[in-house]
Amino acid sequence: MTGVPLLDQHLLSVLIGLPLVGAAALLFLPREGHRTIRNVTFLFTLAEFLLSLLVVARFESGTAAMQLVESVPWIPRYGIGYIVGVDGISLWLLMLTTFIMPITILSAYSSVQKHVKEFMVFMLILATAMVGVFVATDLFLFYVFWEMVLIPMYFLIGVWGGERRIYAAIKFFLYTFVGSVLMLVAILALYFHHYAVTGTYTTDLVKLYSLTIPVKMQFWLFAAFFLAFAFKVPMFPFHTWLPDAHTEAPTAGSVILAAVLLKMGTYGFLRFAMALFPVAASDFTPLIVTLAVIGILYGALVAMVQKDVKRLVAYSSVAHLGFVMLGLFALNLQGIEGGILQMINHGVSTGALFLVVGIIYERRHTRLISEFGGLSRVLPVFAFCFMVITLSSIGLPGTNGFVGEFLIMLGAFRTHMWHTAVAATGVIFAAVYMLWMFQRVMYGKVTQEENLRLEDMNGREVAYMLPLLLLVFWIGVYPQPFLRRMDASVAAFVTRFEAQKQAALRGSPAGETMLVRYFDSGK
Amino acid sequence: MIEPPAYLLLSAILFGIGVVGVVARRNILIILMSVEVMLNGVNVAFVAVGSYLGDATGGIFAFMVMTVAAAEAAVGLALLIALYRIRETIDITELKVLKW
C-alpha cells in the first residue's frame, strides 16, 4: 500500500485527536486576535475533513466488518479498551460530522463576536467528541464520547445563545442526561452479564454482539437504551427540549445540533439498542413506529403554526427524524439504508436551513417570520439558496430528501403498511409548512423599511453554502456512491438481527405474548 | 507494663476532649487546636495497637497523620489569618455566609 502507512493505521485516532490539538493550539494564541483564531480553527477543521476523505478512500465497501480498526487496552483490568473502527453504518455519519464542521466555523466568522477563543475551543472539543461517538466500538469509550458532547454544547447554547439561553441550555442538558444515565446502568448490566456468561469482563461491542441475551433482560436493557436515544433523537413525546435548544442556540450550535447531535440518537438505536437486543427491539417496534409516525405528523403540524423561523425548523426536525426512525424500524434493507441516508440528508438540509436562517438573523436580529416578507427582491442569491434548501427539505425528487424518504417509506411500507400510509401524509404537510414559511419570508412586497437595506450573501456565505447545495443535488441525482458503501453492513445487520433474535427466542413457545415473555416469572 | 486497654482509654479521652472542643467552642483557633487533639488521640490508638500487634503499620500511620495534621494546621492557620483580615473576627457564630 502506498501513502503513509502510519497514518493509515491510526487514521481514526488522528481524526479524533486533531481537533483537540487544534483546541490546544488556540490556547497559545492571543485572545484579541479574532481573525487568527478563526482562521486557525477553520484550517484545523478543514484538515480534519480532508483527512476524513482518506477514510472514504480506504473504505472497502464489500465487507460488513469494522474497518480501520485500532484496538489498544485502555483499562485492561476492567476489560475496557480503546477500540475504534468504521463500517457502512457509521462511515457517512463520520463524514457528515467532518464535513459540517468547517462550514459551521465559516458561518461563525461573523455571527460570533464575543469570547471568540472560547467559542472555537468548544467547537473543536465538540468535533472530537462527535467523531468519537461515531467511531467508538467499545461501549465504555462510546459512553465517554457521548457525554463529552454534552458539555461543549451546553456552553455553546448557554453562553452564545439567545434570550432564554440558560433555560434552553439546562433543559437540553438535563433532558439528554437523564437518558444517558439510564444507558450507563444498562451498559453496566450488560457488562456484568457478559462476565456471568463468559467469565471475562469486556465492553468491546463486537464481542458483546455475539452474546445471546436472555429475553427478560433484553426488555429492561432495551428500555433503558430506548429512553437514552429517544431523548436524543428526539422522538415524540420527548422532543420538547429541541425547539428551545434550537431556537436559543447560536447559528453554529443549531447547525451542529441538527446535523450531528440528533443523529447520535438514531445511530445509537441502530448500533446499540437494536443490534444488541433484537427480541426486545422487535417487540418494541409497534410502539416505536407509532411514535415515529405521530412525530412525523405532530412535528409537521406544529411546525406549520410557528411564528419563529428557527422554531419552525426545529419542529420540522422532529418530523424528519420520525421518518428516520420509521426507516430503521422497518427492519429491512431499504428502510435502514433509507434511514441512514436520511440522517445524512437531514444533516445537510436542516443544517443548511439553519445557516440560511442565520444569515438573515445576522442582518436583522430577529427570527420572527412576520418581520420579513418580500426578501426575494432584495436578496436574489439568498432566495435561490433558500429555495433549493426548502425543496430539499420538502423532499422533492432530484434532491437528497426524496431519495431518503422514498427508501424509508418503500421499506416501511412492506412491514408497516398503514403506518407508512399515514406517515406519507407528512410529506404533504412538509410542503405546507415549508412553502408557507417561504412565502411569508421571501414573497410578497417588502413591508419593513430595514429589509430594503439588507445585503445579499457575501463571498464567505456563498462559499459555505455551495458545498451543501452540491450535496443536495449529488445525493438527489446519484446516491449510488453513498448507498453502495452501506450495503454490506446493513445487509449483515439485518441478517444478524434475525439470527440473534431466533437464538434468543429458542425455547420460548411460538405465539408467546409480550406480557408472558417479559413479566411472567416462569413458574 | 501498661495494658493496651489503658492506651485506648487515653486515646478515647483525648478524642472526646477534642470533640467537645470542636462542637462547643466558637473560636476557630480553639477548634483547630481541638482537631489536633482529636488527631493525636487517634495517633495514640494507632501506636498502641501497632506495638501490641508487633506491626509497624500503626506507627507509620501515626507519622502519616502527623504529617497531614501539620499540613492542615499550616493551611488552616493561613486561612484563618486571611479570614480575620477580611472579617475581623474568628467567631464561627458570626461567620455564617456559607449557606443557601
Place this chain on the structure above:
Amino acid sequence: MVSGVLDYLWLVPAFPLLGVILNGVLALIAERPFLLKEAGLPPPGGSHGHPSRGNSHATEAPGSHGSGASGPHSAPVYRNVVAFLAPGAVGASFVVALLCVLSLAARPPEGRTFVQILFPWIQSGSFLAPVGFQLDPLSSVMALVVTGVGFLIHVYSVGYMSHERAFARYFVYLNLFMFAMLMLVLANNYLLMFVGWEGVGLCSYLLIGYWYEKQSASDAGKKAFIVNRIGDFGFLLGVFLIFWTFGSVSFTDVFARIPLLRDSGVLTAGMATAITLLLFLGATGKSAQIPLYVWLPDAMEGPTPVSALIHAATMVTAGVYMVARSSALFLLSPDAMSVVAVIGAATAIFSATIGICQTDIKRVLAYSTVSQLGYMFLACGVGAFAAGIFHLMTHAFFKALLFLGSGSVIHALSGEQDMRKMGGVRRYLPVTFVTMFAATLAISGIPGLSGFFSKDEILWQSFSSPHGSPALWFVGALAAGITAFYMFRLVFLTFYGGSRMDPEVEKHVHESPWTMTVPLSILAVLSVAGGWVGIPASLGGDNRFEEWLAPVFRSVAAAGAHGAATGAHPSVSLEFGLMGISVGVALAGIGIAYFLYRLRTSKPAEIARRVPALYDLVYHKYYVDEIYEWAVVRRVVDGSVWLWQMFDALFIDGIVNGIADGVRSAGDRVRRLQAGIVGGYAFSLLAGAVLLVGYILYRSMVP
C-alpha cells in the same frame, strides 16, 4: 443509419436542462445586478418612480407593461441571449424527438418500444430505479406534443414577456418545466416518472408565483403545489404497492408480469383496484379532477403563456398520460375503471357549468380545461385510451391556442382580463381573432375540426364500450353543449359588440408582435387539421392515430384478456345518430350563446336576477373553495395551534417543567438545613459518626 438516432434519445430532456443551466447562470450573473439597480436597491440610485417601494400600488397587473420605464429598448444584451437560448433548447429537443419518433416509426409495429438506460438512480437490495428513457408510440405522441407546443409557447413568450424585468428567471423556470415534463413522459419506470411528476409541479408552483410580490399569485402557486402533493401522496403509495407486488417499477417489467402474477393469485382484483385508485388519486391532483381540481383556476395567476403550456397543453394532461400508460393495470380492475369514468364525466359537466358564469377570460378557459380533462378521463375510464390520448393531443393544440389568444388580448389591453371590460376587440386584433375563432370552433366540436374527431370518439366509446353506458354518454354530450355555449359566450363578449374598454386602455390596443402571432397561426392550423390523423372508419378515415397507438394498448388488451376494451363498432348507423346528436347539441349551445350575447344582450343579467340563488351558487363556483377552507384548512390550522399551545407547551413541557420545579422546591426546603453555622455542621457530623458507630456495634453484637 436511422436506428442510431434513437441512441440520442437522452438529448431530448438534456437540451432543456442545458437551457436551465445556461439561463440560470445568466439570471444570476447578468440579470441580478440589473434587477437590483432597477428596483432601486441598494438605496442610492434612481428608481424610476415605479412601484418598488411596497405601498405605492396595491397590485401590479400581470404583464405590467406600464411599470417599467425602461422597456425593451434599454434591454441589456443578455436578454437577447436568453431569448435565443431558451426557445432554441426546446426547438433542438423537438428536432431530436422528431428524428427519434421517425426512426421508431420505421420499425415494425410490434418492435416500437425503445428503452435507453443511462445509469442506476436508486438501488437498494432488490429495488432498482434507473434513469432510463422509454420511447414507444404513446410516449412519442406525448414527447412531440410537449416539445412542439412547448417550442411554440417559448417563442410566444419571448414576445409576451418582453416587458418583464425578470426575463431570464422566467425562461429558467420554463426550460426547467420542459425538462421535468420530458422526464415524466419519457421515463421508463414509475419512480422516474414521479421525478418529472413532482418536477412539473415545482415549475408550476414557480411559474404561477412568478409575480411573487403579488399575494394572490404566491398563494395560488402554493395552493397548486400542495393540492398536487395530495395527489402525489397517492401516486407514491401506488408505486410502493406496485413494487412490492411486481418486484419492479419499470413499465415493461410490471406489464409483462401481469399475466403470471394474476394466474398465481398474487395480483388479485382488490390489489389491482388499490394500486390503480392510488395512481388515479395522483392523476386527479395533477390533472385537476374532482376533488382536487381547485388549484387549476387559481393557477391562472401565472403569466398566460404558462397557463397555455402548463395548465392546458402539457402538465395537466400528465394524469391522463399516466392512466393510459398504466392501462394494463386499470383494465384489471373494472371498479377502478368505473371510478375513473364517473369522476371524469362528473368533472366534465361540473366545471363546464362553472365556466358559464365566469367573467375572467382566463378563468373560463381554466374551467374549460378542467372539463376537457374530464373528457379524457372519461375516455380512459371506458377503456378508450387511444381516444383519450387523441383528445389530449387535439386539446393541446386548441386549448394552447385559446390561452395564447387570450394572452394576446390581455397583452393588447394592458393586462385587462375581465371580459366585461372588453368587446369589439376583433377590429384591433385580426390575427388573434381569426385563430382564436378557429380554436373555439374546434373545442365546440364543429365537424371537420380537430376537436370534433377526438370528442366524438370519446362520446361514441362512452356509449358503446363494454365499460361505457348511455348515462356517461348523456353527461358527456350535455357537457359538450355547455362547452360550446360558454366558449362562444367568451368569443362574443370579447371580440364582438361595442367596446366596453377603458378609454385609456383602448388607446394603446395593438396587434401583438410576430413572435406571438406566428405561434398562434401555427397552432390554428393544428387545431383545424390536427384531428385528421384520427378520422374514424365510419367517416371514411382509417384512424391512423389509433393504429399508431395500437401496439401500446393492444398488448394491454391481451394482458387484460376479459377486458376487450376497444371492441368493434357495433353499428355504424347508431354511431352516425349519436354523432348527429352531439353536433346538434353543440350547435344548440352556440345558438343560445348567439341569442343571449348577440341578440338579447340584456337577457343574461335578467336570467341571473330570476334565479339568484342558483346564479350565486354557480358564480361562486359552488363554494367549493370556501368549503375546503372551512372544513379542511381551518380545522388543520386550529388543531395545530391547539397541539402546539395546549399539548406541547402546556402538557409535555408542563410535565417537564413540573418535575424541574418539584426538584427545585424540594431543594428549597432542604437547603434550610444549611444554616451556615459551623458548629451545627460539626455537631451533625458527630451525631452521624455516633449513629454509624452505634449501628455497627449493634450489628456486631446482635447476630
